[in-house]
Amino acid sequence: MRADNSISNDTSRWVKKPVSKQQIEPLCNSFNISPLLASVFIRRGITEGKDILYYLEDDLRFQHNPFLFSGMEDAVERIMQAKEEGEKVLIFGDSDVDGVSSTAILYEELVRLGIDVQWRLPLEADGYGLSIAAIDDFAAQDGTLIITVDCGISNNEEIAHASDLGIEVIVTDHHNPPEELPQAIIFINPKMEDSLYPFDGISGAAVAYKLVSALRFAQSDFYNAEISILELSQNQQEQCFYADCIKIRNLVKIKELHEKIIPGQTSIYDLKLPYFLQGQLIYSWDSRTTLNLLSQIFGSGIEFNLNDLRSEIGAVIPSVKNKSAAQIKALSQIAKYTGSEASEIESIYNLYVTYCKKLIADKKPQQVQDEQKDLQLVALAALADIMPMKNENRIFVKNGISSIKKNRPRQGLAELFNKLNINLDGLSSTDLSWSVIPALNAAGRMGHSDIALKLLISNDAREREQLAVTINKMNEERKDLVSNAYYKIHDTAQQSIQLHSNKLCVSVDECINKGVTGILAARLMQDFNVPTITLTYENDICIGSMRSCRGFIATSFLDSLGDIYINHGGHNFAAGFSFHKSNLELFLKRVQESSNSVTLDAETACIDIDAELPLEHLTPENFNLLDIFDPFGAESPELILMTRGLKLIDTMVLGKKEPHHLKMIFETGTYKIPAMFWGQAERLKKDIIIGKKYDVLYNMSRNYYNGTKTNQLIVKEIVPAQ
Incomplete structure (x- = not known):
């Protein structure tokens, strides 16, 4: 679109990658x-079953x-020990x-x-992360155990x-680990090389949720129970059998074992199978x-004790x-996404997992309800920390939003939603990102994160109501702080880009409230499309945030500046x-x-189009x-979708x-x-x-x-139809 915002006939920036019938x-x-x-999946590079699954x-x-984490079993054992021994x-x-x-x-x-448990969040004097003062107070x-x-x-x-x-520490985190790790007794962090967890993009709340899920599982009869599943198949053509365990x-x-057995030639003593099953x-x-x-x-002559x-x-x-x-393999939903890799024993294993979880859910319905409450917070955290919206993060957010709609918001969120006038029927991830998350974050940015936590865990409805009112006021104060600081630093921030090889934006100003450095860095980064650092200082301490883009890794850059920090990460x-x-x-x-x-x-002015919908395909179903x-x-x-030849039949100007x-x-x-x-x-x-008729670039919404739901387009660009 031209700078004067008038319509151009140029659609050369609208790029739709070709997709073939064979794809x-x-x-x-x-x-x-x-x-x-x-076609949308292909244009977005989502072509493997293991990725398509989460859509x-x-x-x-x-x-x-959760037990895929290499340290999870140890963490559960240590926490249960703390319970048994009455530790703080x-x-x-x-x-x-x-x-x-x-x-x-x-x-x-x-x-x-x-468990005799207490919580603590960073005080203003503590800075980021675990503090010496917190440890001394706890000692x-x-x-x-921390x-x-x-x-x-x-x-x-x-x-x-x-x-x-004499205090042991279990670290559950999701931030990038430094080269030298602390001497904690147990780590649960998906970004650690030896974590063994299959997805490293989950939030800190998701890591905590995984630990809680493991603790709940530890209360079932299946905890630490080892079983083996054995399946035999006969191959008539090769005149042999295959054992899968x-x-x-x-x-x-x-562990897995797959062996070929030829009758009359393979002795049981030549096989690994007996030792595997022993x-x-x-x-x-x-x-x-x-x-x-x-x-x-x-x-x-040889007996096997098998359970059906x-x-x-x-x-x-x-x-x-x-x-x-x-038939179990043919029915398996998971097998559909693993394709040729799936086997009968794999499908039976997946069904066994489903069976165990169903048994636990039937016996412990309260755990299911608690899990739904947890997922509401996991969903918020995934969006708040801008976690990649793929893999299991999609399941977390979908289920969290679904839980809010079906089960109603959990305590704390219910009061806050009421103050923010959130429409539950139409609740979306966008609503959470633009309304709920900034309000919850406001407490921490204004130096009172304990208020947000108390809102979520208080059992007193009257207290929660008062806390929600306080957070709403803080959110308005936060907006003013951001607006005032942004206006003051914008021009000097822009001028700093030239001083930094046109690759970085750096802003230092005492007027910036330390709680909003991250918001300001994000806004300046969006304005100038370069990585941005915002800094403020109070007494003898400088506090800053960095927001990055265009493939530049913020933590690596900060690491490269040397050992000058009190803390960073x-x-x-x-x-x-x-x-x-x-x-x-x-x-x-x-x-x-x-x-x-x-x-x-490199910067690009092109807009990638996910699909072109002809007029006849712009239907409610699509x-x-x-x-x-x-x-x-x-x-x-x-x-981002495109439709050509849409006829404009009415318009209305809106704005409060x-x-x-x-x-x-x-x-x-x-x-x-x-x-x-x-x-x-x-x-x-x-x-x-x-x-007139127009070619329109738009988002669906x-x-x-x-109480009425209406499909609509959010127009991005519009040009006269050719």
């Missing part, structure tokens, strides 16, 4: 999806097992939404377990101090058939009790730090010198694309104080579709004319008003 058909056939959906499924059974436990969190949510999730579960109470949530991975000095005082502990596969509780899907095959192979898995699972899941192993594109004011000149000098070697991904791709967020932006926005009605020939063009009201009659 589309396999996805349509494998996953039973439409060519439209398949087509939202069942919690598709999340990863401290949960130390962070002050943002992720940290407060993490603390609330773990605190509530440890209270349920009857004075004879505390013996569990960090959403922090701790960089607190080497503090954890060493705790150890000197999986050993399971805490519902995680810990001392195990052994299951087979159809134990009678498996025993018959074993007799054929080894004769009747089909009868056990069939009693809980009746739909499978008459199914063969081959964060994520690839969002980091924080502090140092003594005496180092300010040195810090700024190093940043400027380093800017010469900064490498940024708005279901929203349900598949929502939640949107990091690494999963809103869909000033008429800035343009509401439009387009006609497809079959349907009339409303659309919003934000901030473009002045173009009405100037170059947007009723009765839904509007909820007075």
Whole structure:
């Protein structure tokens, strides 16, 4: 679009990557999806079943097992030991939404377990992460175990101090680990190389939720129970048998064995199978058939004690009790996404996991309710910390929003939603990101993160109501602070870019409230499209935030500036730090010198289009694309679609104080579709004319008003149709 905001006929910036029929058909056939959906997946690089799964499924059974963390079993054992021995436990969190949510999730579960637990968030004097003062205060109470949530991975000095005082520390975190790790007894961090967890993009609250899920599982009969599943198959052509075994502990596969057995040639003493199964509780899907095959192979002189898995699972899941192993594989939802890699025993294992979880849920319905409450906070944290909206994060956010809608908001959120006038019927990830999360974050930014935490964990309805009012007021104060500071520093921040090789923006000003450095850095980064650092100082301490873009890793850059920090850390594109004011000149000098070697991904003016919808395909049914791709967020932006030849049949100017926005009605020939063009009201009659046809670039959206749901377009660009 031209700078004067008038309509141009140029659509050269609208780029739609070509997709072939040969690419589309396999996805349509494998996953039973439409060519439209398949084409969007392909353009977004989502072509493997393991990735497509998280767009087509939202069942919690598709999340990863918490015991995949290498340290999870040790963490559970240590916490249960603290319960048994009556130890004092401290949960130390962070002050943002992720940290407060993490603390609330773990605190509530440890209270349920009857553990003597307390919580603490950073005080203004503490800075980021676990503090010496917090450790000393806890030691004075004879505390013996600290569990960090959403922090701790960089607190080497503090954890060493705790150890000197006889306090053990479990670190649960999700920030990038430093080269030298602290001496904690247990780490649960998906970003650590030896974590063994299959997805490193979860929030700190999700890590806490995984720990809580493991603690809940530890209260079941399946905890630490080892079983083996054995399946035999006969290959008539090769005149042999194949033995497939999986050993399971805490519902995680810990060992596998696959052997070929040739009758008359393979002795049982030549096989690994007997040793693999020794001392195990052994299951087979159809134990009678498996025993018959074993007799054929080894004769009747060797006995195997097998339990029949089909009868056990069939009693809980009746739909499978008459199914063969081959039929179980055909029915397996998970197998659909693993393709040729799936096997009968893999499908039986997946079904066994589902069976165990169903048994636990039936026996402990309160745990299911507690999990739903936790997921509301996990969803908030994923959006607040801008976690990549892929893999199990999609399941967390979908289930969290669904829980809010169906089960109503949990305590604390209910009161806050009421103050913010949140419409639950139309609640989306965008509503949470733009309204709820900033309000919750405001408490921490204004130096009172404890108020947000108390709101979430208080059992007193009157107290929660008062806290929600306080947070709402703080949010308004936060908005004023950001607005005033942004106006004051904008021009000097822009001028700093040239001083930093046109690759960095740096702003230092005492007027900036330390609680909003991150917000300001993010806004300046969006304005100038370069990584941005904002700094303020109070007394002898400088506090800053960095927000990055265009492929530049913030934490690596801060690391490269040398050992000048009190503390620093964060994520690839969002980091924080502090140092003594005496180092300010040195810090700024190093940043400027380093800017010469900064490498940024190239800027592009092109707009990638996910799909072109012809007029006849712009139907209410195709708005279901929203349900598949929502939640949107990091690494999963809103869909950008294009339709040619939309006829504009009506317009209306909207705006509460000033008429800035343009509401439009387009006609497809079959349907009339409303659309919003934000901030473009002045173009009405100037170059947007009723009765003309236009090519439109847009996002799909839904509007909820007075209980009515309406599909609508959010116009990005518009040009006269050719």
